[in-house]
Amino acid sequence: MAYRVGVLVSGTGTNLQALLDAEREQSDHPAHIVVVGSNRRQALALERVRDTSITVCVVDRVEIPRRVDRQRRLLEALRAAAVDLVVLAGFDEILLPEIVSAYPDRIINTHPSLLPAFGGTMHAVAAALEHGVKVTGCTIHLVTDAIDSGPILAQACVPIDEDDDVTSLRARIQSQEHQMLPLAVRAFAEGRVRVERNRARVVGWA
Ligand code: GRF
Numbered sequence: 001m002a003y004r005v006g007v008l009v010s011g012t013g014t015n016l017q018a019l020l021d022a023e024r025e026q027s028d029h030p031a032h033i034v035v036v037g038s039n040r041r042q043a044l045a046l047e048r049v050r051d052t053s054i055t056v057c058v059v060d061r062v063e064i065p066r067r068v069d070r071q072r073r074l075l076e077a078l079r080a081a082a083v084d085l086v087v088l089a090g091f092d093e094i095l096l097p098e099i100v101s102a103y104p105d106r107i108i109n110t111h112p113s114l115l116p117a118f119g120g121t122m123h124a125v126a127a128a129l130e131h132g133v134k135v136t137g138c139t140i141h142l143v144t145d146a147i148d149s150g151p152i153l154a155q156a157c158v159p160i161d162e163d164d165d166v167t168s169l170r171a172r173i174q175s176q177e178h179q180m181l182p183l184a185v186r187a188f189a190e191g192r193v194r195v196e197r198n199r200a201r202v203v204g205w206a
Pocket of ligand 1: 013016
């Protein structure tokens with residue numbers, strides 16, 4: 001039986017698209033996206049699953065102002081879809097502890113910096129540019145109650161060019177995320193993720 005994945009989004013959904021493409025293009029891809037949750041009704045990400053059989057759960061921030069109410073609905077949707085793994089693909093809210101504890105070591109996030117550098121901010125790409133670092137990148141990590149601090153599964157480096165701006169740098173970081181995120185999902189589905197206290201390892205990470 002295919003490994004069942006729930007994806008939470010807020011924005012453009014290019015990472016969601018990378019996951020959808022992996023599933024569509026790789027005949028041996030072992031994971032199946034069964035539900036997508038969004039806290040924004042207008043999120044472009046939702047267009048990417050229109051006309052598919054994937055369940056969509058919209059908990060719009062204007063329609064449902066309290067985070068606890070929104071996220072409890074998301075949790076219900078994840079449970080109803082019997083997901084094995086939750087992927088935060090540009091989801092812009094801190095998860096309720098009750099969601100984190102419902103899926104121990106089974107929620108992953110992609111963050112656009114080399115954590116622990118530039119964690120805890122929605123503007124990690126700009127922060128790296130402002131700081132003048134010469135290399136940044138992206139990190140796929142397990143989600144815990146400590147923001148952007150869960151065990152790291154994989155990272156990729158992206159050198160910063162002198163003429164980079166947020167748009168150009170973000171594009172190169174995202175292209176790394178788009179490669180890594182499907183590999184991380186595959187690793188979970190194939191049972192190749194090991195977690196010990198604050199450290200994680202993906203067996204056979206390419
Ligand atoms: C990603 O770059 C990720 O690092 C950050 O949010 C962005 C989402 O982009 N957490 P998209 O919605 O997948 O295009």
